Amino acid sequence: MLDIRWIRENPEALDRALLSRGEAAQSAALIALDDRRRKITSDLQLLQEQRNAASKEVGKAKAAGDEARAAALMAEVALLKERLPADEAALREAETAIGDALARVPNVPLAEVPVGRDESDNVELRKVGTKPSFGFVPRQHFELGEALGLMDFDIAAKITGTRFVVLRGALARLERALAQFMLDLHTGEHGYTEVNPPLMVRDETMFGTAQLPKFADDQFRTMDGRWLIPTAEVPLTNLVREQILDEAVLPLRMAAFTQCFRLEAGAAGRDTRGMLRQHQFGKVELVSVTTPETSQAEQERLVGCAEEVLKRLGLHYRVVVLCTGDMGFGAARTYDIEVWLPGQDTYREISSCSVCGDFQARRMSARYRSAESKSPRYVHTLNGSGVAVGRALIAVMENYQNEDGSVTVPEALRPYMGGVERIAAA
Structure with a gap:
């Protein structure tokens, strides 16, 4: 299996290698799948950070005796928690998609391998x-x-x-x-x-x-x-x-x-x-x-x-x-x-x-x-x-x-x- 980081850094090299093997270019599709996974990962991390920050503010609000703010923050935390399972499922699906795609990409030939069809x-x-x-x-x-x-x-x-x-x-x-x-x-x-x-x-x-x-x-x-x-x-x-x-x-x-x-x-x-x-x-x-x-x-x-x-x-x-x-x-x-x-x-x-x-x-x-x-x-x-x-x-x-x-x-x-x-x- 190829390293997606190498593919991102060397998309043209991958496509040349695939074409030399008689395969279609795939770097753009693979990078798009990885972009999707990265965005979902980033969104999920942001959501978790927001939940954690709101949870901390609940404790501060209660310590300050501000029950109204504490209740509002608790409601916000509950909403954020409700979103987590869907985002986590989306991340698993994105990781599976990029993993399955990479598993079907052949190895890159060494530079000295002669190029040919059969x-x-x-x-x-x-x-x-x-x-x-x-x-x-x-x-x-x-x-x-x-x-x-x-x-x-x-x-x-x-x-x-x-x-x-x-x-x-x-x-x-x-x-x-x-x-x-x-x-x-x-x-x-x-x-x-x-x-x-x-x-x-x-x-x-x-x-x-x-x-x-x-x-x-x-x-x-x-x-x-x-x-x-x-x-x-x-x-x-x-x-x-x-x-x-x-x-x-x-x-x-x-x-x-x-x-x-x-x-x-x-x-x-x-x-x-x-x-x-x-x-x-x-x-x-x-x-x-x-x-x-x-x-x-x-x-x-x-x-x-x-x-x-x-x-x-x-x-x-x-x-x-x-x-x-x-x-x-x-x-x-x-x-x-x-x-x-x-x-x-x-x-x-x-x-x-x-x-x-x-x-x-x-x-x-x-x-x-x-x-x-x-x-x-x-x-x-x-x-x-x-x-x-x-x-x-x-x-x-x-x-x-x-x-x-x-x-x-x-x-x-x-x-x-x-x-x-x-x-x-x-």
Whole structure:
């Protein structure tokens, strides 16, 4: 959430930022709502001051024996008190209106973020590794998995519905191996603390990381009003909500492997075959909580940690910086890591690493106290996939496939596979 004081001081900057994201200018409407709230607040304060002053005069009039004046003043106090509930209700309504409006305003991109409309305007930063070469036409992951008899979309559709999969045998173990490998790497070498968070959260938790209110239609909700997490970013980031941290504990770095749940309401007709876009999927998430001065450097570190997963798996990938029109709602800058999928003959996102500034911290009231500052300051938050486990499975299958339909297990995963080097049909 943006600071209304910053918006008042920088209305043109806000509108430029919104226009660069493909959104309409909003500064005038937001300032008008804030003006209304300020006027009601001022009027209410004046009314309370008048009531308090009249109440004091009642005592003076009674002490002086002027009962007529005392009675008149008491009548004035009673009238002022009658007006208070309506003015207080008006203030609550005005505060709700400005709060709701601010909650729907996206973050302001950093100055260096390229301006653009969609993914075609993203900027490639680097490519790492080389594409594999095959002496045959490479197949897509679902063709490989179904031929192996270890990936079943039909039975998943029967028991649950579309956009689900059942993995069996060696592929189920390979997915588990990928998650374990990533967690061991991030906790053992990159300094992240493993967390096993709840998979269901409350409204205010989803609000804190900006899934609510704007993206409610993309989420799964339970019968009792809670939400299934779309990413472990939600519970991990909210671990610092409504706290004032000591600067000495920053940066906080947390990692979690969880199942994630998304309705994919806006993806109708996209990636309907295979595991690329599922309602339920596994992901290793990385979250950092830092000071404002270190957050941009922390984003570079975060990307490097995610890249290391792909390097050790021997997968070719590229890193792109997203343009303003393609960034997520809460991000100030986002780097995507796109892995090469030879079966599709294209790059696909496997990790998205964002710095959010204090955008989420304001929504969560997450602050820290530094030795140099008398008042607490908002922390900066970052999140990134380290990486999406299902998509890593896809990438391994397509990049390590053999002509006979078997899949070679990358060396980094063999210790987690009990030494198995190749997955083949039984």
